[in-house]
Amino acid sequence: MTLDLKNLSVFYGKTQALFDCSFSVGEGEFVALLGSNGAGKTTLLRAVSGLLPFKGSIAFSGMALDKIVAQKRLALGIAHIPQGRGTFSEFTVDENLSLGATIVSNRSQVREDKDRWYETFPRLRERRDQLAGNLSGGEQQMLAVARALMSRPKLLMCDEPSLGLAPSITQEILAIFKTLNKDHGMTLLVVEQNVDITLQYADRAFVIEAGQIVASGAATELIANEDIKKSYLGVA
Numbered sequence: 001m002t003l004d005l006k007n008l009s010v011f012y013g014k015t016q017a018l019f020d021c022s023f024s025v026g027e028g029e030f031v032a033l034l035g036s037n038g039a040g041k042t043t044l045l046r047a048v049s050g051l052l053p054f055k056g057s058i059a060f061s062g063m064a065l066d067k068i069v070a071q072k073r074l075a076l077g078i079a080h081i082p083q084g085r086g087t088f089s090e091f092t093v094d095e096n097l098s099l100g101a102t103i104v105s106n107r108s109q110v111r112e113d114k115d116r117w118y119e120t121f122p123r124l125r126e127r128r129d130q131l132a133g134n135l136s137g138g139e140q141q142m143l144a145v146a147r148a149l150m151s152r153p154k155l156l157m158c159d160e161p162s163l164g165l166a167p168s169i170t171q172e173i174l175a176i177f178k179t180l181n182k183d184h185g186m187t188l189l190v191v192e193q194n195v196d197i198t199l200q201y202a203d204r205a206f207v208i209e210a211g212q213i214v215a216s217g218a219a220t221e222l223i224a225n226e227d228i229k230k231s232y233l234g235v236a
């Protein structure tokens with residue numbers, strides 16, 4: 001699979017939020033999209049997953065997505081963990097995982113996948129019968145990730161996993177993404193404001209500012225680039 005954005009523009013009414021954004025995510029990559037508050041990160045993910053109309057082109061494995069509705073994009077393998085996680089607080093952990101598999105008709109696949117992800121997230125197994133609303137922030141983020149994995153995505157997109165989490169918990173979540181990437185071959189597009197921590201785990205990153213892609217590079221290059229960090233990412 002590849003995700004290719006070419007000259008992606010998104011408007012809210014007459015207000016333009018994204019301006020000709022172009023970039024690609026290749027099979028097996030862990031890519032970060034970095035930018036400060038209001039830069040357009042959430043807008044970009046929502047355009048990819050089918051929640052906002054766009055101009056320009058978004059292709060998934062060469063297939064143009066403009067006429068494909070959100071539910072169909074999920075079936076094609078695009079999973080989107082929204083900002084704020086989007087887990088169902090009135091449902092148990094296990095029920096949330098089931099809800100992540102609504103597009104899967106094979107019941108034994110659902111059982112298999114739950115077992116696999118409970119293996120990866122032992123704390124979710126321990127809390128499988130608890131209401132999601134009673135989990136800690138970090139556990140809720142893990143649940144959001146595991147729930148998204150239940151649809152067997154080819155591309156997992158996550159919007160600001162660090163939101164509301166202590167730095168050590170953010171590290172733990174990013175380490176989980178790295179494991180998913182390295183051990184399970186998952187392709188990742190992770191949106192973050194938390195630049196330094198994210199660049200420790202991602203392979204490559206794009207920087208978005210005021211709706212435009214303003215920089216890109218290998219994480220190892222960007223981590224050393226004080227100019228970019230100062231100019232666009234609010235890092236002192």
Ligand SMILES: Nc1ncnc2c1ncn2[C@@H]1O[C@H](COP(=O)(O)OP(=O)(O)O)[C@@H](O)[C@H]1O
Pocket residue numbers: 012015017035036037038039040041042043044
């Ligand atoms: N529903 C909306 N209606 C109008 N403008 C919006 C809406 N959502 C976001 N915006 C604007 O679009 C820009 C990008 O927002 P967003 O994608 O949420 O940024 P980020 O996720 O990087 O913080 C901001 O200027 C924001 O005010």
Ligand SMILES: [Mg+2]
Pocket residue numbers: 041042043083159160
């Ligand atoms: Mg956002």
